Amino acid sequence: MPCPHNEISIVQRSQLQSAVAAAAYQSGEKLFCEYDQQVKHYSEKRGIVHNEILFPANAPPEYADRNTLWNAAEAVEKQWNSQLARRWVLTIPKEIPPDQYAVLVREFCEQQFVSKGMIVDFAIHDPHPPGHNPHAHVLLTMRAMDEHGKWLPKSRKVYDLDENGERIKLPSGRWKSHKENTVDWNDQKYCEIWRHEWEVIQNRYLEANNRPERVDLRSYARQGLDIVPTVHEGAAVRQMEKRGIQTNIGNLNREIKAANSLMQSIRQLIHNLKGWITELGEKRKELLAQKEAEEATLLPNLLMKYMEIRKEERKDWTRAGQNRGTSKDLKAVSEALSYLRQKG
Template sequence: MLTMRPLDERGAWAAKSKKEYDLDENGERIRLPSGRYKTHKVDLTGWNDKGNALLWRKAWADISNAYLERAGHPERIDYRSNAERGIDELPTVHMGVAACQMEKKGIATEKGELNRNIRKANRLIREIRAQIGKLKEWIGELFKARETAPEQPPQSPGLANLLMKYLSVQREKSRKYSQSWQRQHAADELKTVAKAVNYLSEHGISTLAELDAALSSVSDQADAIREGMKTAEKRMKELQKLIEYGKNYTEYKPIHDELKKLKNGWTSKRDKYEEAHRAELTLWNAASRYLHANLPKGTKTLPISEWEKEYATLSGQRTAEYTKLKETRAEVAELHNIRKCVDIALKADQPEQTRAKRHDLER
């Protein structure tokens, strides 16, 4: 946080900015229709420079991290954005004091709801990526093992055969239990294998190589959904601000207009009116600055209802995309179940291959 004005070397208040007159080609001041002279604001501090803001954030992070290290805490502060840190996640929105206070009291806010949805999507994306990464690593290890095995060619085994092998392995394991337990266990395993076979059949997957390709496809699908959500979330953040500032501008404009009607100068009436409506005027000024900076020049009417409709549409799209993400997670979970079955079948094959090899040597 910064003071409203800087201090000079003597500790006295200095100016944060100054006003300069605009001059024409003859060096004369330009008079406006109102009778005043055209001016522009000159910044004297550089406090509004984004480059300085980055320097201050870095300095704050460095100092904070030095004290954290000195105190023996493992936590560290990183002033950079997610994109700068290489974190490919949907960024949350800035809540602000009012929304934070309402959320603490248990009152749900639009910003809070948006952030909750973003965090849910990020968790889902992380889960999908982690599962796909493990499956890809597993398949890579299988390919590597088959390529280095001297007794068999480096070919991709049939998944249907491996699933049937898994079923027989599980059936053998269950023989030591009661008949009723065996029947229930067999029924459960049949459901698992049937579901796996149906999935493989529907997606045209019959070998490990095709399973690897399917994983890549699912990964690309999840990335595409994420990118779509990222674009929608970015626009929703923009719309949230436009709607918020647009409503403030519209609501408090009559107060601002009334202030303008009062006689200019430090008159008692104007001062009292301004003091009585300081909060509303502050909100109007903030809204005015934001809207002038972010709307096309010459905008006369604020299309708040159109912004709200667009926001509602994007919210619906986001919900649909999140549903797709959950479907993708379910698909990855099914692939994970297939991996478990195949793993058990492959491990069961290893002792048989060892016995066969030993028998050949004895002959």
């Protein structure tokens, strides 16, 4: 079953993070960060099978170089709390062939990001053993560029106007104003849009490969499933667990999985009990219907038997006497039926 995990985060200078470092980590390359004058290199990183930079037509061609691109993206950000890049980790369905991993991610990134003016730096990771956890690291620029490839401001000042369309002067003498974003890439709606589009394209590739599995990126709650989600472990925790070292997150996930398994067993038991009760109810209805049918035929049969016995008793009578006796018996039967109806 394809894993639905995906994680979006922002590389923030206030958290002592670096876009150059993020690019070095996902690409496996040795990069030099001009901001802090340090080399970024993660020599222990393994399983990197593909790297690629995608950019719109107005981007400078030198941004095809990873070191140039991310140092330029950091250099334009002057604030101590600047947002440097958007980072996304996408799980790739292991049910599709490995030679389609990069094709899948490239198509998705071109449709959703490059078309809007973002530069995309993505890498495919397929850690050992190959095929058990393929995923993509996607790094996105935060600023738009003009037609000459120059970074544009993230926001612009907009003056507030009164009902007459005039600027509003504050007591300080300044004009009242507010900031508006030049692009809406930070709008929360895009998280939902991108997650949905990633789900759609994965399912399209699964279908094209004649695979029955499908991806559903909705939360368990939105799918109507009473399941407790596990906590994302991350590479460090997974490595420790793989070496037999138990971690707090690993223990928590084991407890969650055990609880989900127990709840599933209880739900299955309740489902089976409901089915059993329904089956008993249907059987009871059948028995009652059979009993009613038997009772419906029992009285007429008894009366017919009674009439036959009485007729046999009068076989030596004259025809007139037999007719009078039959008439009298029918009257008695009619009175008996009337009495039974009255008594229910």
